[in-house]
Amino acid sequence: xxxxxxNKEGFKTLYKETYGPLVNYAYSKTNxxxxxxxxxxxxxxxxxxxxxxxxxxxSVKSYLFSMVRNGIIDHYRKExxxxxxxxxxxxxxxxxxxxxxxxxxxxxxxxGLKKALSSLKEKRRRIFELSKFEGLTYKEIAQYLNxxxxxxxxxxxxxxxxxxxxxxxxxxx
Amino acid sequence: xxxxxxxxxxxxxxxxxxxxxxxxxxxxxxxxxxxxxxxMQHVYKSSxxxxxxxxxxxxxEWAKIEGKLDNTQTKSLTPRILRVIxxxxxxxxxxxxxxxxxxxxxxxxxxxxxxxxxxVKLIDGSKVYLGKNSKIKYFIRQDKKTNRRYVEFExxxxxxxxxxxxxxxxxxxxxxxxxxxxxxxxIDKVSAGIGVENMQGLINLFEWKNASNNLILKQGxxxxxxxxxxxxxxxxxxxxxxxxxxxxxxxxxxxxFDKYDxxxxxxxxxxxxxxxxxxxxxxxxxxxxxxxxxxxAVLKYRRTCRNCFEISILKSK
Numbered sequence: 439x440x441x442x443x444x445n446k447e448g449f450k451t452l453y454k455e456t457y458g459p460l461v462n463y464a465y466s467k468t469n470x471x472x473x474x475x476x477x478x479x480x481x482x483x484x485x486x487x488x489x490x491x492x493x494x495x496x497s498v499k500s501y502l503f504s505m506v507r508n509g510i511i512d513h514y515r516k517e518x519x520x521x522x523x524x525x526x527x528x529x530x531x532x533x534x535x536x537x538x539x540x541x542x543x544x545x546x547x548x549x550g551l552k553k554a555l556s557s558l559k560e561k562r563r564r565i566f567e568l569s570k571f572e573g574l575t576y577k578e579i580a581q582y583l584n585x586x587x588x589x590x591x592x593x594x595x596x597x598x599x600x601x602x603x604x605x606x607x608x609x610x611x
Numbered sequence: 612x613x614x615x616x617x618x619x620x621x622x623x624x625x626x627x628x629x630x631x632x633x634x635x636x637x638x639x640x641x642x643x644x645x646x647x648x649x650x651m652q653h654v655y656k657s658s659x660x661x662x663x664x665x666x667x668x669x670x671x672e673w674a675k676i677e678g679k680l681d682n683t684q685t686k687s688l689t690p691r692i693l694r695v696i697x698x699x700x701x702x703x704x705x706x707x708x709x710x711x712x713x714x715x716x717x718x719x720x721x722x723x724x725x726x727x728x729x730x731v732k733l734i735d736g737s738k739v740y741l742g743k744n745s746k747i748k749y750f751i752r753q754d755k756k757t758n759r760r761y762v763e764f765e766x767x768x769x770x771x772x773x774x775x776x777x778x779x780x781x782x783x784x785x786x787x788x789x790x791x792x793x794x795x796x797x798i799d800k801v802s803a804g805i806g807v808e809n810m811q812g813l814i815n816l817f818e819w820k821n822a823s824n825n826l827i828l829k830q831g832x833x834x835x836x837x838x839x840x841x842x843x844x845x846x847x848x849x850x851x852x853x854x855x856x857x858x859x860x861x862x863x864x865x866x867x868f869d870k871y872d873x874x875x876x877x878x879x880x881x882x883x884x885x886x887x888x889x890x891x892x893x894x895x896x897x898x899x900x901x902x903x904x905x906x907x908a909v910l911k912y913r914r915t916c917r918n919c920f921e922i923s924i925l926k927s928k
Contacts, residue, residue: 446680453676454669462664471665475672483679548657552664570658595615602650 449489453482456499459549460506463542467510477509503542547610554604558597565590566597618648622655721748724766735760735773737780742767769797769810783819787836790815796828804837806844816841855892855903860925861885863893863904871897874919884926 457478464474485492485505494501555563568574568582569590576594580587604610620626621634638644722731723746731739733749737760741747745766753760760780772780774793782789784798787805794812798805807816809828816834817825818841826834826841833844858866860883867875874897877883889908891900901920904910911924 449680450673450677453673457669457672458665458667461667465665479672479676479679482676486680544657547653548661548664549666551654551657552661552666555661556666566658567662570655571662591616594619598615598619598651598654601654602647605650 449486452498456502456546457482458553459542459546460502462549463503463545464506464510466545467507468513473513477513478506481505481509499546500539500542503538507538550605550608550610551601553608554601555597557604558600562593562597562600565593569594615651618651619655622652718750718752719748720751721746733760733762733773735775735778735780737773738771739764740769740771764798765800767797767799769795771795785836786819786838787841788817788819788822790817801835803835806833806835808833855890857888857890858893859885860887860889860908860927863889863891863900864922864925866893867897867900874916876915876919876921878921878923881922882924882926883922887927889925889927 460478460481461471461474464477465471468474468477481502485502492501496504555566558566565579565583568579569576574582576587576590579585579590583590617626617630617634617637621631626634638648722729722741724741724743726743728743729741731741731747731749733739734751734753739747739749739762743766745768746764747766747768748763750757750761757778760775760778762780762782764782764784770780770782770791772791772793772795776792780791780793782791782798785805787807789796789798789807791812791814794814795810796814797808797810799808800806807814807828809830809832811830813830814828815825816828816836817823818836824840826843828834828843831846833846835842835844864877864883864885887908889904891903891907893900895903897918897920901910901912904925907928909924909926909928910922912920912922915921
């Protein structure tokens with residue numbers, strides 16, 4: 439039996455680890471959060487129901503990404519918007535393209551990073567976001583938050599350290 | 612000493628040439644340094660566009676799907692349960708077939724008569740002529756391991772058993788048993804117990820729980836099985852024909868030799884009193900004449916063939 443599918447608890451763990459990245463990945467194709475969640479949930483239900491018949495040659499998580507991708511294609515086919523979507527994805531084959539793996543891995547990493555950031559203290563997270571999302575320099579952040587530039591540097595460094603610990607702790611790397 | 616800040620400065624392009632050269636030396640000095648740098652670089656690059664990533668409460672999302680899984684899990688298990696049931700049914704069916712075709716004991720059937728008569732023809736060719744208020748449980752199938760033909764019986768019937776020296780025919784009637792190879796006999800329920808009359812061949816009447824308590828019945832023999840044991844029923848005395856008159860023994864013998872020639876003889880050294888007078892009606896069959904003499908005179912004779920008689924003693928009483 440594939441790891442994560444031996445029992446419901448294992449499946450729950452798999453679900454919690456991959457649900458977020460899968461929905462975000464689906465959103466990148468659909469630009470619709472509700473549709474993305476629906477496709478991912480249906481994917482998990484179908485995956486659980488067919489778990490005894492599935493022969494997985496890749497990792498379970500990669501397989502789920504492929505299922506979601508095919509779920510999106512099926513959805514657009516039903517909606518007869520296939521032509522539009524085929525511009526993005528025109529391959530329903532289960533074989534995963536190398537760049538697709540890279541994209542999927544990126545979504546796993548970004549979701550982990552976002553979760554790691556959410557675990558940071560509010561002030562540290564804010565400094566990190568101003569630096570990375572807003573593109574402010576350390577000096578600008580220091581002025582904006584009325585703190586020393588040294589404090590900004592320290593908080594950015596500690597934020598990276600905590601993020602790395604989060605990834606290690608949660609087996610994300 | 613290179614720290615996290617130096618990595619960030621390198622990624623931000625804030626290092627001088629000398630600092631960058633020192634940093635690159637540090638980077639090449641160990642795999643652990645490279646891993647740290649690559650992770651930082653990955654985070655650094657992934658930070659861009661991170662605002663578009665949405666995080667979810669996985670426990671809450673799991674609760675939404677768990678209900679669906681419960682339902683679908685049952686469905687998904689249904690074929691498996693059906694498969695298990697199918698396998699179990701197949702095993703049962705297989706067992707039944709094995710049991711049916713390879714059963715050691717034959718199957719039996721019962722027949723009961725009330726106010727009617729009936730005849731059962733058994734698969735071995737034997738026939739049972741059932742009287743009223745009788746019940747028979749008889750075999751309808753036998754296999755290679757069968758070592759006897761077994762019948763249970765209550766009531767009245769005549770059994771005409773097909774001969775088979777390899778398969779004795781055994782009738783259990785009450786606490787008694789009758790063991791035969793091939794013969795004709797009659798069973799009657801009598802007030803004292805079970806009456807058995809052998810009409811042809813030999814039969815062995817025995818107590819079912821103690822087969823050594825038995826009685827061999829020859830043709831014409833009758834016996835009764837009761838709680839007290841097996842008792843042979845003696846034939847009723849023959850009726851004596853009282854008609855007739857006294858003849859000299861010599862005259863009687865002359866008459867019989869003259870009439871029955873080949874069937875009639877006297878034994879060597881026979882004790883025959885020719886001058887004695889015996890009472891007999893000579894106008895009847897040879898058997899009846901001898902039977903009458905047996906009661907009115909001193910007579911001893913034996914059969915020398917089916918209907919042949921040899922007299923050894925004949926004189927008046």
